[in-house]
Every structure is written in structure tokens, then in C-alpha cells.
Amino acid sequence: MLSTDEFKAFAAEVVPFLHVTSRVEGEHHPNxxxxxxxxxxxxxxxxxxxxxxVATLQERTVEGFRKMMKGAGDFAALSGKEKRTPAEEMRLxxxxxxxxxxxxxxxxxxxxxxxxxxxxxxxDRDDFLVMLDxxxxxxxxxxxxxxxxxxxxxTFHDWWKAGREPKDxxxxxxxxxxxxxxxxAEKDVALFEKAxxxxxxxxxxxPETERFFKNQEGRLAKLKEAAPPEPGGxx
Amino acid sequence: xRVALASGLAAILAAASAGTAAAxxxxxxxxxxxxxxxxxxxxxxxxxxxxxxKALEEAGKSGKLIFAYFSRSYAP
Numbered sequence: 001m002l003s004t005d006e007f008k009a010f011a012a013e014v015v016p017f018l019h020v021t022s023r024v025e026g027e028h029h030p031n032x033x034x035x036x037x038x039x040x041x042x043x044x045x046x047x048x049x050x051x052x053x054v055a056t057l058q059e060r061t062v063e064g065f066r067k068m069m070k071g072a073g074d075f076a077a078l079s080g081k082e083k084r085t086p087a088e089e090m091r092l093x094x095x096x097x098x099x100x101x102x103x104x105x106x107x108x109x110x111x112x113x114x115x116x117x118x119x120x121x122x123x124d125r126d127d128f129l130v131m132l133d134x135x136x137x138x139x140x141x142x143x144x145x146x147x148x149x150x151x152x153x154x155t156f157h158d159w160w161k162a163g164r165e166p167k168d169x170x171x172x173x174x175x176x177x178x179x180x181x182x183x184x185a186e187k188d189v190a191l192f193e194k195a196x197x198x199x200x201x202x203x204x205x206x207p208e209t210e211r212f213f214k215n216q217e218g219r220l221a222k223l224k225e226a227a228p229p230e231p232g233g234x235x
Numbered sequence: 236x237r238v239a240l241a242s243g244l245a246a247i248l249a250a251a252s253a254g255t256a257a258a259x260x261x262x263x264x265x266x267x268x269x270x271x272x273x274x275x276x277x278x279x280x281x282x283x284x285x286x287x288x289k290a291l292e293e294a295g296k297s298g299k300l301i302f303a304y305f306s307r308s309y310a311p
Binding site for chain 1: 262265266268269272273276277278280281282283284285286287290291293294295297299300301302303304305306307308309
């Protein structure tokens with residue numbers, strides 16, 4: 001990806017900086033990765049001319065790089081503004097939260113404090129709040145434990161029945177993936193199909209998800225095989 | 236006793252030298268890996284700035300933001 005013409009065109013719009021941690025004695029900035037919030041490789045962020053992180057990467061594609069840099073530009077413009085519209089404030093809250101500059105509680109408080117947001121901003125705010133709730137529900141849970149996964153999946157299913165559905169990608173994935181586990185535990189074929197359908201809508205077009213969806217189709221087939229026959233059938 | 240001390244000291248110095256030599260070999264290997272990494276085509280021909288301070292200076296002068304990509308050479 002970093003050798004493509006698409007990336008080269010993108011690189012001309014920014015200052016492309018590469019830091020290679022070598023562990024050679026005396027290397028410059030041996031801890032720069034950690035200083036910029038990285039825990040593993042590769043790590044990608046946008047920095048301003050002071051070296052402050054102004055955006056983090058959500059999607060590792062050239063389009064994702066562009067979105068990150070746009071977010072960084074928006075952040076610079078918005079954070080410098082004295083008076084922001086509700087839409088601008090909502091955008092800034094999202095950016096600050098994405099960059100881990102504010103915690104969920106502060107993000108929630110600022111989103112709820114918007115003055116006279118219009119319908120579009122209200123919807124954006126509500127989507128953001130649902131995302132925070134989904135992410136909050138995952139915190140502290142050991143999701144390697146099947147029982148924990150089913151329990152969280154049940155919570156998400158209850159929210160869905162009550163009309164709460166995340167739209168932010170970061171929340172859609174765990175919301176419906178854990179719902180699959182709950183559906184499987186309950187032997188609920190219809191629910192499994194609906195949750196899988198939602199995941200397909202959101203991510204099905206991405207080539208890297210092919211194996212994931214194939215695996216889920218396998219789970220669904222097993223669930224259907226084990227399902228009791230429909231009552232009153234075969235008349 | 237002096238002989239025992241001298242041979243003990245010689246053993247310590249020999250172990251230290253062997254250790255120092257091994258450490259130097261390890262450093263040389265890390266340097267080689269770094270050189271190989273930055274010689275890879277995507278790095279060598281990608282227009283990457285490898286100097287952090289110069290990248291900051293360029294960002295300040297050009298008004299552009301920095302796209303910072305962190306990688307490593309000491310392991311795959």
C-alpha cells in the first residue's frame with residue numbers, strides 16, 4: 001500500500017515522516033512511538049508542527065489516511081475557534097475522544113450540553129452516545145470467556161430491542177458480533193441471521209472480511225441443523 | 236595468592252571481553268537490520284523524512300501536517 005501511486009499522491013499533501021525503532025544504541029528518539037501513543041507496530045498518527053498528536057488512524061487504507069489527515073485539519077480549525085456551532089462542537093468532541101484527549105464521561109457531558117442542536121446534530125450526538133455506551137459496556141469484561149461474550153451479547157440484544165443501535169463502526173462490530181454469540185447460545189437462528197445481516201451491511205464489501213463471514217455462515221448452518229423443526233410443517 | 240588473584244582477574248576480564256564482543260556483535264546486527272530496512276524500496280523511494288526535527292521544521296514552514304508512520308527494524 002505504501003508503494004502505490006495512490007499513496008504517493010497522498011504523501012505529496014503531507015509531510016511523510018517515518019520513524020524506525022532500531023534498538024541501536026544512541027538512536028534518535030528511541031521512545032518516540034510511546035510518546036505518540038503507540039503500543040505496537042505499525043502505528044500511524046497525524047502530528048502538528050509542534051509534534052502534538054492531532055488525529056489517530058481508524059482505517060489502514062490510503063482513504064483512511066486521508067480521513068485521518070482531514071480530521072487533523074478539522075481539529076486544528078475547530079479547537080482554535082472561540083465560538084463553535086453545535087455541529088462544530090459535536091465534531092470537536094468526536095475528534096477529542098478519538099484522540100484519547102478526553103474520556104468518555106467528559107465527551108458525554110459535552111455532547112449533552114450542546115445548545116439547540118438541529119435534528120442532524122441531535123442524530124449525530126445520539127449515535128455518538130450509543131457508541132460510548134457500547135464501548136463502555138465492553139470495558140472490564142474478559143471477552144475471551146464465552147460466558148462473558150454471551151452476557152454482553154444479551155445486553156446488546158436488549159438495547160437493540162429497545163431501539164438503540166450503533167452507527168459508528170467502532171461500535172457496530174462488537175455490538176453485532178457479540179449478539180451472534182448470544183443468538184448461538186439461545187439457538188436463535190432468526191436473531192443470528194439478523195445480526196449477521198447487519199455486519200454484512202457494514203463490512204461485507206471489504207475483502208479482508210471474507211474469511212470472517214465464511215466462518216459465520218458455517219456457524220449459522222450448524223445452528224440451523226440443530227434447530228428443532230418448524231411446528232405444523234409437512235402437512 | 237597473587238597468582239590466584241591474577242588468574243581470577245584474567246578470567247573476569249576474559250568473560251567481560253567475551254560479553255563486550257557479544258554485545259558489539261548484537262549492536263552490529265541491529266545496525267545492519269536498520270540499514271536494510273531503510274533501503275527497502277517503499278522507504279528509499281517513498282519520500283519519507285527520517286529526521287523528526289526536520290519533519291517538524293518542514294511542517295512549520297509548509298503549513299502541512301505530519302503523517303507519522305512508526306515501524307521497526309529490530310524484528311519482522
